[in-house]
Amino acid sequence: MFPERIETDRLRLERLTTDDLWSLYEHARADAPDVDEVTRYVSWEPHETPKVTHEFLSMVETQWADREGATYVVRTREGEPLAGEFGGTTGLGVDWDRRLGTLGLWLRKPLWGRGYSGERAGALLALAFDRLDLEVVAVNHDPENDASRRAIEKYVDRFGGRREGHLRNDIRFPDGTVRDSVRYTVAREEWREAVGDDHGVTFGERA
Structure with a gap:
C-alpha cells in the first residue's frame, strides 16, 4: 500500500519502524538537544x-499494517546538512471513508x-494523490x-490549496490541554494543475 522509500531532490523518506528505536529516542528523549523547541507546538x-x-x-507499525497511515524518517541527501542522519519524522494519516489525508512533521x-x-x-x-x-x-x-x-502557507499556495480557517479547541495534547489550530487543504485537482504530469518524486522499496 505505502512505499517504503520516497525520494526528492534533497530528501529521502524511509519507513519508520522499531529498528529505528535508538535513533528516534536519541533525538526525542527529554534531554535531547533543542527538544523543548522541537516539541513546543507538536x-x-x-x-x-x-x-x-x-x-x-x-x-506506527500497526497503523502501517492496517493501512491507516505511513510514517517516515526524514533524511537529507548528500551535500545537505546532517546528510544521511536521522533528521526527524513525517507522516500521512489516511481516512479512507472521506478520502482524506493529513500531514504531520517534526524536524x-x-x-x-x-x-x-x-x-x-x-x-x-x-503519495496521497498519485x-x-x-x-x-x-x-x-x-x-x-x-x-x-x-x-505551510508557502507550499499550500504553490500547490494551489487554501486556508480553511481557525479551529477552536481542535487538538488535545498529552498533558490534557486543548489548543486551537489553523487548517489548510489541497485538493487533488488543485495539485495536478500545479505540478502537471511530473511531480519529481520517486517511490520505491528500502535499499
Missing part, C-alpha cells in the same frame, strides 16, 4: 524512557528554515507557530 511530549519510544513505534533544529518542509509536503502530496487516489490533504498548525505558518 502534540507529543519528549520521551522519558526508551519504552515510550518503543510504544510509539509499535503504534531537528539544524534542518529548520531550509525549505525541507515544503519539499517533504510535495512528496507526501504525490498513488493512493485520495481527494484532499489537510495540514494544521498551532496559531502561535509562525515558522510553521510561513512554511
